[in-house]
Amino acid sequence: GQHTRVLLQLMHRFGLSVPLFDASEARGGKEVFVVPSLLEDDSRPGSDLPADCLSFFLVFTIDPRLTDRDLMVAYREDMGRFMPMGLFSRLLGKAVAWSQATQGKSPVLSKHRADISFGKQRFVMEELVGTRCIRVRVAVDNPKIVMSRLEMLAGQVIRECMPKLSCFVMVPSTKALGVDEEPQHLVNLAKLVARKPTWSEGVLLGDECLDEGQIQGRFDAWLPSMGLREEGYDVFFSYRQGKVDSNIVEMLCDSLTWQSVGARQRRVEVFWDRIRLETGKMFDESFMEAMCKSCGVAPIVSFEALERMRGITEESGIDNVLLEWILALEVLESVGSERFFILPIMFGRIGTRIEA
Incomplete structure (x- = not known):
C-alpha cells in the first residue's frame, strides 16, 4: 500500500x-x-x-x-x-x-x-x-x-x-x-601528493628515504601520471599554447584519465607537455622522442593555431606546432596507419577563412 x-x-x-x-x-x-x-x-x-x-x-x-x-x-x-x-x-x-x-x-x-x-x-x-x-x-x-x-x-x-x-x-x-x-x-x-613540491628533497617513510623517482615508481598506480615515459604514450596532444586551445587539451586529458584500455584495463597514457616535459631537458628533443613513442597524435587544429602560421617564410623562426604536425606526417608515412594514427580535432568559427 x-x-x-x-x-x-x-x-x-x-x-x-x-x-x-x-x-x-x-x-x-x-x-x-x-x-x-x-x-x-x-x-x-x-x-x-x-x-x-x-x-x-x-x-x-x-x-x-x-x-x-x-x-x-x-x-x-x-x-x-x-x-x-x-x-x-x-x-x-x-x-x-x-x-x-x-x-x-x-x-x-x-x-x-x-x-x-x-x-x-x-x-x-x-x-x-x-x-x-x-x-x-x-x-x-x-x-x-x-x-x-x-x-x-x-x-x-x-x-x-x-x-x-x-x-x-x-x-x-x-x-x-x-x-x-x-x-x-x-x-x-x-x-x-600534497608533499610533491618537496619530493626532490626526499621523503622519509619509516627507515627509508625515497627520492622522487622511487616515489613515482612505488606509488605509480595511485599517482597522476607525470614526467617522460620510456614505455611511450597512447596519444600525443599537439596544440597551440593559448587560453582556448590549452583548456581544450586540459579537459581532454582529464577525461582520458578516467578511461582504461587493454585486457587488464590499464590507464590511458597521454603526452601533454604541461605534465610531461622535464626541467633541464631540450624541449624539441623531448617532444620528438615522445611522438615517436606514441601510438598516435591528436593535433588541435583551431583558428588560432592556423592563423599564427600565416606568412611563414624560410627566414621565419621555428613554429613548434607546425614542426610537430610535419613530424606526425613523417612518422605516419614511415610506420604506416596500422601502427600510428593522426586524429585531428578541429574547431573554430564556421565559415572562417585563413587568408594566405
Missing part, C-alpha cells in the same frame, strides 16, 4: 536498500531490491582475483587532527579510527547502484564483503571490523578510477548521515601486496 511505498522510498533515499533493475522481473511488475544490512556473512576472500591485484584502504575518523598526523602509520595502530555501524552497508548500497549505472557485472554480495564492477573495473571491497577500515582489492591495472569513485561515494554517505566523519585513502607502503596479505604500514595518499 501507500505506507509500504513511502517506507521503500525512504529506505532507497538513505541507502538502506538499493533497487536492482532486472528486465525480466520488471516485466512481471515486481520491484527487486537488496537490503545490505540483511545480507549473509561471508568471510571468504576473492580466490579468483589476480595475484598482483592492488589494494587500498578507506579509513574513517571523527578526529580532524588524524588527517594531519604522520605520513605513514602502522597498519594495526589505532590512530583514532572510527567506522560507525551501517557505514559499510550504506557504501555498499551506493556502490551497487553505481555498478548498475555503469553496466557492471552482477555483484556478489555479503554483509561484510562485495565483489562488484564499475563498468569493466572489477574490485572486491571488504569491511575489516578488527582494524575498523575498508579494504578494496582492485583486479585491474588502473585502480585509481575505482579509488576515486569509492572515495566520492563515501563522501556522499558522510554528507547524508554522518557529517562529522572524515574519510581518507591509505595505500600499502610497499608496492607488492598479496591478495590475502596484511600490510605492515599504510601511507596517507593525499598527504603524499
